[in-house]
Amino acid sequence: MFDDFFTRAVVGGVGLALFAGPLGCFIVWRRLAYFGDTLAHSALLGVAMALLLDMNITLTVFIISVVVSMLLILLQRKSVLTSDALLGLLAHGTLAIGLVFLAFMTWVRVDLMGFLFGDILAITVEDIAVIWFGGITVVIILSVIWKSLLASTVSYEIAVAEGLKPDLANLVFMVLMAGIIAIAMKIVGVLLITALLIIPAATSRKFSVSPEIMAVIASIFGAASVWLGLEGSLKWDTPAGPSIVVAALAFFIISLLPLPKFKRQENEKHNPSSASEVSNQ
């Protein structure tokens, strides 16, 4: 079944998108888009470290992302700078260090494009196992901390006052983010990870009446984007990662279009007077 590279790409990519959906929603709700970007940038430092120390790339990227998240928490507590300045500092600082490291290692030839934009078509059966195993772990952990995380997203103070553990939940969430970024790097690349997290969540907002439904719909849109992007990439011979993001963007743009609204008709039924007033003017 996994003999075909395209099948492997679809199974891996769809899995990633399904697990990224709920995390993407939290990124949107908590205004962490730039945090995702920062972790993604620092992933390149992870790649450099992995090559330098001859370690597993996914694992090293995960560790570096966790370290960067903890560093951010520390700096936020100690520093007078605002979060966005700190994030910019960390994002570009780690990216630059990563690139300098790579330049020093003249003995390795790195396909930088592969890391920046992903290489989903080179996905192996082991990668698929990592994605699904890692992804399911992420979702299980997320469901355990869901209540605390959601409550602290609405109000940190209420969450603490009413006996939840938002600090622990926030910490775990940062680690999950690092995990999903380490897994996602291979699929869409460093530069496009945040897009795969945010765009499906943004698209699902309009169709959701509760946070839980938004998370599920984000997963569905993400999976559909991966599948559509890969089909398009195969058909028109475009790079896979960017094609997936373009597909996700297409869904978002379609979601902005006015739907054939049943609600509006209902309103007009309820308020025939206001409708006629408008037409008279």
Place this chain on the structure above:
Amino acid sequence: MNVGKNTLVAIDNAGLCISNKWLVRGVTMSVSTGEIVTLVGPNGSGKSTTAKIALGVMVPSEGDLYRRENARVSYVPQKLPINWTMPLRVDRFISLTRVVDKKEIKRVLSLTETEHLYDAEVRTLSGGEFQRILLARAIAHSPQLLVLDEPVQGVDFNGEIALYKLIEKIRSEINCGIILVSHDLHVVMSSTDRVICLNGHVCCSGTPAKVATDPAFRTLFGDRAADELAFYKHQHQREHPSDQLLKNGINDGYGASSQINKKITRHIKGKQNV
């Protein structure tokens, strides 16, 4: 620190220092089951900070804090910026920290006169409506300790009185302890067991009657506020006919508040009988 069987929270000589500035210092207070403790004081006097210390949201830099373990606590914060990107309807919001079933949601919404908002999106609510929903959420599932930081801000005048009435009713029904932060001296005081007047430190505390006569209170809030308090004190005693006149005169504009007072007087009498 005096911690009895019924004590929910006790703070002993606590203070909080942030960036070399004492937000509040030397606060001693306690709340027991069935008791309403009101924190009053000017802006920046440390009312909200004290409430947050009592809740465990802020950790005091000095002093002692006792909180009953595993007490069911509900909190109405002073400010709650609603996140516009999260789809959150009222029913889901009420279940935020504890799962609340449909029947209970409907019950608390009807208590705060907001049944019609059951499936409204939280971000579409007006300030007053949201304040009612916050209170509804807080009273769901019978909390043991209720901390209300200016719970009626932005609520219309009639609603304000009704909500204070409700808070009073909840206290007597489920016998919870309440910490109330408020500016509305005239309405709140009448139902309060103890008043703690803050101004960076505890400047006076005790029963509303005692605080009203305290010179420190008069200095801080001015004579008008003190007289308002004193007026309520007299009303409870119902001794002087001149007070009755005064009451009638004032109640021309505050018809509803006299009802509360009657009710509260009844309540106090009831307590004495026990």
